[in-house]
Amino acid sequence: MVDTILLQREVKKSGLKYKYIARQMNLSPYGLQNKICSRTEFKASEIDCLSKLLSLSTKKRDAIFFSGVLTDSHETGQSDKAG
Numbered sequence: 001m002v003d004t005i006l007l008q009r010e011v012k013k014s015g016l017k018y019k020y021i022a023r024q025m026n027l028s029p030y031g032l033q034n035k036i037c038s039r040t041e042f043k044a045s046e047i048d049c050l051s052k053l054l055s056l057s058t059k060k061r062d063a064i065f066f067s068g069v070l071t072d073s074h075e076t077g078q079s080d081k082a083g
Contacts, residue, residue: 001069002038010064014054025049 011021024034025046034040042065051061071078 002036002042003064004036004038006060007036007064010054010056010060010062016053021050021053024053 011018013053018032019029022029025032027035027046027059031040035042047061047065050056
Protein backbone atom coordinates (compact mmCIF):
# COMPACT_ATOMS: atom_id res chain seq x y z
CA MET A 1 0.00 0.00 0.00
CA VAL A 2 1.25 3.45 -0.90
CA ASP A 3 2.14 5.90 1.87
CA THR A 4 -0.01 8.66 0.39
CA ILE A 5 1.08 11.36 2.82
CA LEU A 6 4.78 10.73 2.28
CA LEU A 7 4.31 10.60 -1.51
CA GLN A 8 2.35 13.86 -1.55
CA ARG A 9 5.03 15.46 0.61
CA GLU A 10 7.74 14.38 -1.87
CA VAL A 11 5.74 15.70 -4.83
CA LYS A 12 5.31 19.05 -3.10
CA LYS A 13 9.00 19.14 -2.19
CA SER A 14 9.94 18.49 -5.85
CA GLY A 15 7.97 21.52 -7.05
CA LEU A 16 6.55 19.49 -9.94
CA LYS A 17 2.87 19.75 -10.87
CA TYR A 18 0.68 16.64 -10.84
CA LYS A 19 -0.30 17.28 -14.45
CA TYR A 20 3.36 17.27 -15.53
CA ILE A 21 4.13 14.13 -13.50
CA ALA A 22 1.10 12.34 -14.96
CA ARG A 23 2.14 13.28 -18.50
CA GLN A 24 5.68 11.96 -17.92
CA MET A 25 4.19 8.68 -16.67
CA ASN A 26 1.77 8.39 -19.61
CA LEU A 27 -1.19 8.76 -17.24
CA SER A 28 -4.06 11.19 -17.02
CA PRO A 29 -4.02 13.43 -13.94
CA TYR A 30 -7.08 11.48 -12.74
CA GLY A 31 -5.23 8.18 -13.26
CA LEU A 32 -2.27 9.44 -11.25
CA GLN A 33 -4.56 10.61 -8.45
CA ASN A 34 -6.21 7.17 -8.33
CA LYS A 35 -2.81 5.56 -7.88
CA ILE A 36 -1.66 8.04 -5.24
CA CYS A 37 -4.87 7.46 -3.27
CA SER A 38 -4.46 3.65 -3.62
CA ARG A 39 -7.63 3.21 -5.68
CA THR A 40 -5.45 1.51 -8.31
CA GLU A 41 -1.95 0.07 -7.99
CA PHE A 42 1.25 1.50 -9.37
CA LYS A 43 3.06 -0.67 -11.92
CA ALA A 44 6.76 -1.30 -11.35
CA SER A 45 7.62 0.88 -14.36
CA GLU A 46 5.51 3.72 -12.91
CA ILE A 47 7.25 3.47 -9.55
CA ASP A 48 10.59 3.63 -11.34
CA CYS A 49 9.54 6.65 -13.41
CA LEU A 50 8.08 8.50 -10.43
CA SER A 51 11.15 7.73 -8.32
CA LYS A 52 13.36 9.29 -10.99
CA LEU A 53 11.10 12.32 -11.44
CA LEU A 54 11.07 12.98 -7.70
CA SER A 55 14.75 12.01 -7.22
CA LEU A 56 13.80 9.52 -4.52
CA SER A 57 16.48 7.53 -2.75
CA THR A 58 15.99 3.77 -2.59
CA LYS A 59 15.14 4.08 1.09
CA LYS A 60 12.53 6.79 0.45
CA ARG A 61 11.06 4.85 -2.50
CA ASP A 62 10.72 1.73 -0.37
CA ALA A 63 9.13 3.71 2.47
CA ILE A 64 6.53 5.13 0.08
CA PHE A 65 5.70 2.11 -2.06
CA PHE A 66 6.72 -1.00 -0.14
CA SER A 67 6.54 -0.28 3.60
CA GLY A 68 3.31 -2.25 4.11
CA VAL A 69 4.58 -5.17 2.05
CA LEU A 70 7.91 -5.37 3.87
CA THR A 71 6.34 -4.90 7.29
CA ASP A 72 3.63 -7.51 6.74
CA SER A 73 6.00 -10.31 5.71
CA HIS A 74 8.51 -9.38 8.42
CA GLU A 75 5.89 -9.36 11.17
CA THR A 76 4.49 -12.75 10.20
CA GLY A 77 7.94 -14.30 9.99
CA GLN A 78 7.38 -15.33 6.38
CA SER A 79 10.18 -15.28 3.88
CA ASP A 80 10.54 -15.75 0.16
CA LYS A 81 12.52 -18.98 0.66
CA ALA A 82 10.72 -22.19 -0.19
CA GLY A 83 10.66 -25.08 2.11
